[in-house]
Amino acid sequence: MAYSEKVLDHYTNPQNVGTLDKAKQNVGTGLVGAPECGDVMRLQIEVDEASGLIKDAKFKTFGCGSAIASSSLATEWLKGKTVDQALAIDNMDIVEELNLPPVKIHCSVLAEDAIKAAINDYRVKNGLPELVLEQKAH
Amino acid sequence: MELKLPIYLDNNATTPMDPRVLEAMLPYFVEKFGNAASRNHSFGWVAEEAVDYAREQVAKLINADPKEIIFTSGATESDNLALKGVYEMYSSKGNHIITCTTEHKAVLDTCKHLEKQGAEITYLEVQADGLVDLNELEKAIKPETILIAIMYGNNEIGVIQPVKEISKIARKHGVLFFTDGTQAVGKIPVDVQADGIDLMAFSGHKMYGPKGVGALYVRRKNPRVKVTAQMDGGGHERGMRSGTLNVPSLVGFGKACEICMNEMESEAKRLSKMRDRLENALMQLEESYRNGNKEHRLPHTANISFKYVEGEGLMMGFNKDIAVSSGSACTSASLEPSYVLKALGLGDDLAHSSLRFGLGRFTTDEQIDYTIKAVTDTVNKLREMSPLWEMFKEGVDINAIEWAHH
Ligand SMILES: Cc1ncc(COP(=O)(O)O)c(C=O)c1O
Ligand code: FES
Numbered sequence: 001m002a003y004s005e006k007v008l009d010h011y012t013n014p015q016n017v018g019t020l021d022k023a024k025q026n027v028g029t030g031l032v033g034a035p036e037c038g039d040v041m042r043l044q045i046e047v048d049e050a051s052g053l054i055k056d057a058k059f060k061t062f063g064c065g066s067a068i069a070s071s072s073l074a075t076e077w078l079k080g081k082t083v084d085q086a087l088a089i090d091n092m093d094i095v096e097e098l099n100l101p102p103v104k105i106h107c108s109v110l111a112e113d114a115i116k117a118a119i120n121d122y123r124v125k126n127g128l129p130e131l132v133l134e135q136k137a138h
Numbered sequence: 139m140e141l142k143l144p145i146y147l148d149n150n151a152t153t154p155m156d157p158r159v160l161e162a163m164l165p166y167f168v169e170k171f172g173n174a175a176s177r178n179h180s181f182g183w184v185a186e187e188a189v190d191y192a193r194e195q196v197a198k199l200i201n202a203d204p205k206e207i208i209f210t211s212g213a214t215e216s217d218n219l220a221l222k223g224v225y226e227m228y229s230s231k232g233n234h235i236i237t238c239t240t241e242h243k244a245v246l247d248t249c250k251h252l253e254k255q256g257a258e259i260t261y262l263e264v265q266a267d268g269l270v271d272l273n274e275l276e277k278a279i280k281p282e283t284i285l286i287a288i289m290y291g292n293n294e295i296g297v298i299q300p301v302k303e304i305s306k307i308a309r310k311h312g313v314l315f316f317t318d319g320t321q322a323v324g325k326i327p328v329d330v331q332a333d334g335i336d337l338m339a340f341s342g343h344k345m346y347g348p349k350g351v352g353a354l355y356v357r358r359k360n361p362r363v364k365v366t367a368q369m370d371g372g373g374h375e376r377g378m379r380s381g382t383l384n385v386p387s388l389v390g391f392g393k394a395c396e397i398c399m400n401e402m403e404s405e406a407k408r409l410s411k412m413r414d415r416l417e418n419a420l421m422q423l424e425e426s427y428r429n430g431n432k433e434h435r436l437p438h439t440a441n442i443s444f445k446y447v448e449g450e451g452l453m454m455g456f457n458k459d460i461a462v463s464s465g466s467a468c469t470s471a472s473l474e475p476s477y478v479l480k481a482l483g484l485g486d487d488l489a490h491s492s493l494r495f496g497l498g499r500f501t502t503d504e505q506i507d508y509t510i511k512a513v514t515d516t517v518n519k520l521r522e523m524s525p526l527w528e529m530f531k532e533g534v535d536i537n538a539i540e541w542a543h544h
Binding site: 003008011014017019031032033034035036037038039040041042060061062063064065067068 | 446447448449450451454455466475485486487490522523524525526527528536539541542
């Protein structure tokens with residue numbers, strides 16, 4: 001199976017690889033997947049308290065090229081959005097943007113899960129109720 | 139020598155055809171197109187002669203008699219014919235077959251099929267190095283046992299089973315011994331007499347011959363072994379496998395066997411030297427693990443897990459230039475990583491992180507140098523991107539984390 005141009009691009013030049021200080025009040029961390037499943041994604045957001053905008057996002061991913069590309073793309077999309085706007089990111093948007101084939105849809109689901117987990121972590125840290133999320137099929 | 143790209147290091151999946159093989163085959167498409175079963179004219183005689191010669195070349199490679207070679211469409215068919223054919227032929231003696239968990243799917247799925255027909259199958263677990271435990275094997279034998287089916291060399295990890303010892307146990311208990319020799323024949327000395335093999339499957343396209351052609355060795359003396367045909371028709375191949383013989387491919391298969399026979403000794407040395415160099419260099423990487431027994435293995439195969447990076451992601455870093463394969467589930471439609479690696483007791487995480495390198499006749503030292511560098515660079519790059527590597531470096535116990543399983 002050949003990879004799409006965009007997946008290759010993100011894989012070769014991943015955006016926003018790195019680590020934010022998870023102890024900070026305004027940083028939310030999402031860690032999803034499992035080593036046994038062959039994919040683990042950690043996605044972090046840093047929220048600017050004054051504006052409510054996500055000012056930084058970082059990821060680290062253990063997984064296939066599509067998983068790496070999905071998380072790289074997710075961090076790009078997150079920056080500059082409000083937390084509520086970020087919640088609206090759907091895995092199918094990622095599938096479309098990266099041209100993922102059906103067998104790689106679960107890599108995009110993982111990215112959406114990671115975004116939501118990071119947002120929930122941020123919410124809980126800041127005294128907001130945790131959101132109950134629908135489970136998507138992997 | 140100049141570096142030739144792309145680099146093919148997946149010779150356990152299939153080998154390129156040797157140009158000498160192609161050359162031998164070419165006259166048998168247009169000019170010498172006869173049916174080897176046509177007894178009444180020269181077209182048939184020419185084809186028959188070619189097939190007879192190929193049968194001799196094939197037999198010689200494994201020290202068999204040409205009459206003991208049944209030509210088939212490949213190792214999958216040979217595995218099917220051996221297992222189903224013995225099961226049917228010897229049903230009055232018993233219904234029990236012993237095999238092991240690291241066999242090729244052509245053996246395992248055929249065994250599953252036979253189970254539905256009433257066979258009892260024992261799937262022996264292998265030891266951590268991939269070898270079967272001979273005591274366990276002997277203990278599994280019972281009065282109903284008719285066949286032991288244990289492969290010669292494993293396609294994923296390259297380990298070579300103790301075939302001679304297995305055949306001794308089989309003999310002692312009056313049980314037939316079948317081995318899938320697909321990865322071993324042509325690569326290392328395989329001698330059906332010295333090894334005590336009763337049936338053996340092997341294939342043209344794993345030894346620089348054409349695809350879609352293979353053989354089943356069926357012993358004719360001490361004991362005389364018979365299999366029930368699975369393909370009925372004109373009674374070709376002494377009634378054990380009907381179907382007009384694929385003459386050009388058989389000519390190629392024979393030639394491939396002859397070349398392997400002549401070059402095996404020097405080639406095995408050359409390959410194991412290159413393989414060891416590749417493996418030693420890659421084992422320099424932190425947290426890399428060799429899979430399978432280090433001594434008893436094929437000269438051209440290495441299987442290594444690079445912990446904290448995922449196999450498919452890893453291959454993507456260099457698969458423009460280098461073809462290898464991985465035990466990662468992400469490379470397959472299923473979500474399960476390699477069952478062979480799991481049978482060695484590897485955790486799913488290490489199975490997902492594995493690469494298989496299969497060197498071959500056309501692999502060069504320059505290609506190995508290039509591969510060492512590309513794999514090392516990619517592993518390092520991906521570890522920088524891996525949350526698990528970061529946790530490992532910070533001393534976080536990854537097993538203590540509650541992962542959400544799907
Ligand atoms: C050990 C083993 N057995 C059987 C087969 C199947 O061989 P063929 O492709 O000739 O059917 C293979 C090849 O993948 C193999 O490695
Ligand atoms: S992480 Fe396994 S297929 Fe993408």
